[in-house]
Amino acid sequence: MSEKKRILTGDRPTGRLHLGHYVGSLKNRVALQDQYDCYFIVADLHMLTTKPQKEHIDALRENIHDMVLDYLAVGIDPSKSTIYLQSAIHAVYEMNLFFEMLVSLPRVSRLPSIKDMARAAKMEDEAIPFGLIGYPILQSADIMMPRAHLVPVGKDNEAHVEVTRDIARRFNNYYGDTFPIPEPLIGDVPSLVGTDGQAKMSKSLDNAIFLSDDAKTVQKRVRSMFTDPNRTRADIPGTVEGNPVFIYHDAFNPNVDEVNDLKDRYRKGAVGDVEVKDKLSAALNTFLEPIRERREHFASQSGYVEQVIYEGTLKMQEFAHETLSDMKKAMGFSGVWNRISRKARDRIKKLEKAKEA
Ligand code: ATP
Ligand code: MG
Numbered sequence: 001m002s003e004k005k006r007i008l009t010g011d012r013p014t015g016r017l018h019l020g021h022y023v024g025s026l027k028n029r030v031a032l033q034d035q036y037d038c039y040f041i042v043a044d045l046h047m048l049t050t051k052p053q054k055e056h057i058d059a060l061r062e063n064i065h066d067m068v069l070d071y072l073a074v075g076i077d078p079s080k081s082t083i084y085l086q087s088a089i090h091a092v093y094e095m096n097l098f099f100e101m102l103v104s105l106p107r108v109s110r111l112p113s114i115k116d117m118a119r120a121a122k123m124e125d126e127a128i129p130f131g132l133i134g135y136p137i138l139q140s141a142d143i144m145m146p147r148a149h150l151v152p153v154g155k156d157n158e159a160h161v162e163v164t165r166d167i168a169r170r171f172n173n174y175y176g177d178t179f180p181i182p183e184p185l186i187g188d189v190p191s192l193v194g195t196d197g198q199a200k201m202s203k204s205l206d207n208a209i210f211l212s213d214d215a216k217t218v219q220k221r222v223r224s225m226f227t228d229p230n231r232t233r234a235d236i237p238g239t240v241e242g243n244p245v246f247i248y249h250d251a252f253n254p255n256v257d258e259v260n261d262l263k264d265r266y267r268k269g270a271v272g273d274v275e276v277k278d279k280l281s282a283a284l285n286t287f288l289e290p291i292r293e294r295r296e297h298f299a300s301q302s303g304y305v306e307q308v309i310y311e312g313t314l315k316m317q318e319f320a321h322e323t324l325s326d327m328k329k330a331m332g333f334s335g336v337w338n339r340i341s342r343k344a345r346d347r348i349k350k351l352e353k354a355k356e357a
Contacts, residue, residue, distance in 0.1 A: 006146050006147060006149055007036040007150045016210045017071075019192060019284075021070075021154075021211075024190070024191070026076075028187055037082075046086070065305050070295070078311070086142065089145065090317075091317075094324060114136075120205065137163070139160050150182065151184050153184055154192075156191060178330045188251065209284065218284050222280050225244055228243055239267075245280055246259075246262075246276075
């Protein structure tokens with residue numbers, strides 16, 4: 001194994017990825033894949049925490065394909081980074097159980113992110129499944145499986161990495177130094193607001209611009225974006241701070257002079273929303289065009305995405321086996337069954353021999 005430090009992060013395969021995923025996590029992944037050994041998880045088990053029904057499982061094949069195409073399209077390179085399927089790593093189920101013993105129920109059930117996820121899934125508090133409360137524990141198993149040092153995530157996931165750090169510390173404390181204490185790495189825009197200006201951009205809220213949207217769709221979405229509600233005419237001075245159109249300009253328009261000029265005129269009431277929005281659509285489409293082209297390129301190679309996942313998963317299975325076995329050794333747990341079964345087999349053999357004699 002190389003001497004590089006390791007990254008683990010990933011996404012639930014519930015659909016295509018959007019600009020929020022990009023600024024929150026994908027951008028850092030692409031930037032760091034030379035410096036770190038990267039592991040990117042397709043977290044299908046995590047999908048089950050809010051979407052356990054069969055229809056969602058049936059949609060996985062297509063959703064996983066779409067999501068990994070998005071990975072490749074933004075520049076994640078499978079010759080450098082390992083992309084793998086969570087549910088095919090059997091060690092993670094076991095590791096999750098051991099970690100469940102190292103964290104208190106209030107510690108995880110108090111996390112606002114769990115309630116946010118339940119709300120996004122239109123779930124009443126009383127209906128929150130046990131597994132959703134356990135979300136950060138399963139995520140800890142993902143992170144510690146490749147013994148990751150760094151976890152590039154959006155703001156909503158920061159608290160989960162804190163849980164992981166607690167679990168890693170407690171494990172090391174009980175059983176001896178086994179895991180690095182991972183650090184979260186929050187993106188440039190920790191939580192990108194949606195086009196509705198109301199909540200973070202999210203697949204489930206119909207306020208997203210997807211990395212795979214075509215130019216017309218982007219333009220349409222930008223045209224209908226929420227801006228300053230007090231500005232009913234172009235000559236009314238507007239607020240730039242916290243205004244979604246300008247948050248997006250800052251995040252995706254590299255032409256700083258143009259953005260500053262628009263902000264100046266917006267504050268003075270000397271520019272219409274249409275101009276601000278059309279310049280934003282243009283900037284977004286310039287940013288998205290090469291991503292769309294790479295997406296097309298990989299989409300046209302039948303079976304390529306599946307091969308990437310397959311090879312990454314086989315690699316991760318080996319790593320996982322090693323980590324789980326080291327972990328059980330550290331716990332002194334690995335020999336328990338072996339000793340019992342050895343002694344039992346010896347006796348059974350003896351009894352059989354005695355019967356024969
Ligand atoms: P959605 O809310 O769109 O359904 P999700 O929350 O299911 O997406 P996850 O798989 O939980 O997606 O998140 C993947 C990564 O993307 C996480 O690191 C998360 O913090 C980040 N992320 C998701 N939405 C945003 C956003 N609007 N701004 C910044 N980061 C985000
Ligand atoms: Mg999320």
